[in-house]
Amino acid sequence: MTATTHPTTMKAWLYTTTSPTLEANLTLHSTARAPPAPLKPSQVLIRVLTTALNPxxxxxxxxxxxSTALIRKPASPGLDFAGEVVATADTTTTSSSSSSSSSSSFTPGQLVYGTLDLPTQFGTLAEFLIAREENLSPIPEGVSLDHAATVGVAGMTAWQSIAPFFTPDQGERVFINAGSGGCGIFAIQIAKALGCMVTTTCSTKNVQLCRELGADEVIDYTTEDVVAVLKAQGQVYDHVVDHIGLPAELYNECHAFLKPGKTFAQVGATRFPTFATRLLRPGFLGGGKRRYLPIFWKPNKSDLVRVGELIQTGKVKVVLDSVWEFEDAPKAFEKLRSERARGKVVVHVAEA
Structure with missing residues (x-):
């Protein structure tokens, strides 16, 4: 593919403001501006087939x-995807007299999965995007497009919040707060794949799901006092992963159930100030007495590949809450924002 055949327009969902919500401002365009040519070294032009949404x-x-400084408008939302390689820097003529000197590990027509670095003008709710090779991997044999698309943010975040803290197959114990969400479902299974004993929380309707995913103990937060149950067990946990920041006193009381020298990892929270409050309030003023570590997702190719391999071998099962067609993307966002999704919310962008 040459620069002259690089797509100039595409179908895309675009927004120019996020007030009152991003999805309320999404408009479907059939001739939106495509990502610009030429490709730079290590860049890959992807035709998006499926995207998985994240909060x-x-x-x-x-x-x-x-909103004001980092994303040019109009923009398409979305980070995670599975798609088809259209072109790489070394298959694109970058000028009239020379070609890119890079040698890509990807080839046109190849099916890949991956993620973008950060929200950008050209997100995944569009026909084409440009991704870095470091954020891509071939889809493992036997893994569906929909399943591969879910790995980026949720799968890698779950891996990064658990794997660095354990020696595999030592039978260590981990408490995962909120196990039925997009990241929690990955976290339970990754912890089990590493040989951990897992305790998690969820609502009554998701207890069976968490057990099926491998959780050894499930605390129903709608019927039990989570902190009281944990404190009654004593200092038995080697690691804590909190996805929601509730109950509010969970971190402050974690010394009663988390072993000395171990880490309380904060992956998400219903309110962003939770991070600052827990991080800055000292223990002698009622704050937590264990190491507090906010986990912010960071694209990493080896993590992307590892989670993909776990899906391929069946050690991690992808749970899809719902699958939407491209025309219904705003409804998919509404489902995600409702916080009632059990698993991942996926949108089909184009046919394979």
Whole structure:
């Protein structure tokens, strides 16, 4: 593919503001501007087939500095995807007299999965995007497009919040707060794949799901006092992963159930100030007495590949809450924002 055949337009969902919500401002365009040519070294042009939505897709663009300074408008939301390689830098003529000197590990027509670095003008709710090779991997044999598309943010975040803290197959114990969400479902299974004993929380309707995913103990937060149950067990946990920041006293009381020298990892929270409050309030003033570590997702190719391999071998099962067609993307965002999704919310962008 040469620069002259690089697509100039595409179908895309675009927004120009996130007030009152991003999805309320999404408009479908059939001739939106495509990502610009030429490709730079290590860049890959992808035709998006499937995207999996994450809370970050609507939360981050709504942050004032991101909305005003970091994302040019109109923009398409979305970070995670599975798609087809259209072109790489070394298959694209970058000027009339020379070609890119890079040698890509990807080839046109190849099916890949991956993620973008950050919310951008050219997100995944569009026909084409440009991704870095470091954020891509071939889809493992036997893994579906829909399943591969879910790995980026949720799968890698779950891996990064658990794997670095354990020696595999030592039978260590981990408490995962909120196990039925997009990231929690990955976290339970990754912990089990590493040989951990897992305790998790969820509502009554999701207890069976968490057990099927491998959780050894499930605490129903609608019928039990989570903190009281944990404190009654004593200092038995080697690691804590909190996805929601509730109950509010969970971190402050974690010394009663988390072993000395171990880490309380905060992956997400219903309210962003939770991070600052827990991080800055000292133990002698009622704050937590264990190491507090906010986990912010960071694209990493080896993590992307590892989670993909776990899906391929059946050690991690992808749970899809719902699958939407491209024309219904705003409804998919509404489902995600409802916080009632059990698993991942996926949108089909194009046919394979």
């Amino acid at each position: 970050a897709d609507y939360k981050v663009p709504a942050m004032p500095i991101v």
